[in-house]
Amino acid sequence: MELFGIGLTLIVLFVSFGFMVGVLFGFFGMGGSFLVTPALLVMGYPARVAVGSGMAFVFGTAVIATLKHHDLGQVDYKLGGLMIVGTSVGIEVGRIGVFYLEELGLASGVIGVTYVVLLGAIGVFVTRNALKSDGDDDSGGHHDAANDEIDPDAIPDIAKKIQSYRVPPMMTIAGGIQVSLWMVLAVAFATGLLSGFLGVGGGFIRMPAMFYLIGVPVPVAVGTDLFEIVFSGGIGSFLYGMEGGVDLSIVAPLLAGSALGARIGSAATGIVNEGDIKIYFGLMLLGGSVAVAFRQAGDYLGMEVLSTVSFALILLSAFLVSGAVIYSTIKTMRAESKTAATVAD
Amino acid sequence: MIDFAALSPAAQAGVLVGAVLVEAIVLYVGYGALEQVAAPPIIKTIKET
Numbered sequence: 001m002e003l004f005g006i007g008l009t010l011i012v013l014f015v016s017f018g019f020m021v022g023v024l025f026g027f028f029g030m031g032g033s034f035l036v037t038p039a040l041l042v043m044g045y046p047a048r049v050a051v052g053s054g055m056a057f058v059f060g061t062a063v064i065a066t067l068k069h070h071d072l073g074q075v076d077y078k079l080g081g082l083m084i085v086g087t088s089v090g091i092e093v094g095r096i097g098v099f100y101l102e103e104l105g106l107a108s109g110v111i112g113v114t115y116v117v118l119l120g121a122i123g124v125f126v127t128r129n130a131l132k133s134d135g136d137d138d139s140g141g142h143h144d145a146a147n148d149e150i151d152p153d154a155i156p157d158i159a160k161k162i163q164s165y166r167v168p169p170m171m172t173i174a175g176g177i178q179v180s181l182w183m184v185l186a187v188a189f190a191t192g193l194l195s196g197f198l199g200v201g202g203g204f205i206r207m208p209a210m211f212y213l214i215g216v217p218v219p220v221a222v223g224t225d226l227f228e229i230v231f232s233g234g235i236g237s238f239l240y241g242m243e244g245g246v247d248l249s250i251v252a253p254l255l256a257g258s259a260l261g262a263r264i265g266s267a268a269t270g271i272v273n274e275g276d277i278k279i280y281f282g283l284m285l286l287g288g289s290v291a292v293a294f295r296q297a298g299d300y301l302g303m304e305v306l307s308t309v310s311f312a313l314i315l316l317s318a319f320l321v322s323g324a325v326i327y328s329t330i331k332t333m334r335a336e337s338k339t340a341a342t343v344a345d
Numbered sequence: 346m347i348d349f350a351a352l353s354p355a356a357q358a359g360v361l362v363g364a365v366l367v368e369a370i371v372l373y374v375g376y377g378a379l380e381q382v383a384a385p386p387i388i389k390t391i392k393e394t
Binding site: 061067068237239248255260330 | 362369373
């Protein structure tokens, strides 16, 4: 049976995968799109369709997340507007890079290797961080962490040094903080380049970059990042759409699943301690990295089975971690309910 | 009925982005309404079982 040109089985797969990605995005506040583009690449979609559709999915997810965060007043529109300028240029350069590599027949390989390195590096960082803090650390990647106080000692020296460079013109952002316009544009360009090249929102890089390199307070960095992703994702989708890179039959079911999953993931942030699950998130990123590496090896060696293993790994890691979030939420709710009942007695 | 294939590439891209935007807003509102109705009984069931 077919709907909108794709099989029902594929629609169910996309909605389920979108749901799992949504739970992860809603809970961790980042990382969702990182799974989508590799999954589409593994499924055999051409690089421009995988990146373009991944970007359109990021755009839709960011619209939903921004609508939710709008009322929190955590968006600096002036900073966001400037970030959009730098990001747009970066996306265009990244997109040109993808099409150029595609002409050379290298796009899938280079994007795949970049994914393996980036996912692997971030996965190692998150896992090591989680093991070191033994589940007590709430910092990084969590939208609710935006409300936490930041210890100045937690800012690395290199970041303090970069922040101390006051290259004019300076501008004032939310909280009365003075920042260099050039630094804002440089961070925006670099993250835009990554967005255009990999088809990701870039929030997992931009949010810490805004905090560490520009000195934007975390709550403002989170809100502005979401606002910015709406524009960068929208512009990126438009540019890829003009080249036939956006497939609505992929994006629509993914979004239908992720919008529901994101609500559950967001609700879970108020119940479960992120530190308890962070290690699974790090392992999931590592799983994604290994999966893309398997696919690359499969393509290189001409072994179809490695691509199948790769696809199964991506689905399995997303399933396990989103399942861990839901399971921990239910467990915590039941435990709290029992405690409340005991106290009442 | 608009012939999508007859539109210019820019117009086609605009329609695609617009469709994703509309879907996102509809999903936000729709799931929001569903959450209001379905969340309380689901939470009650989880806590009581």
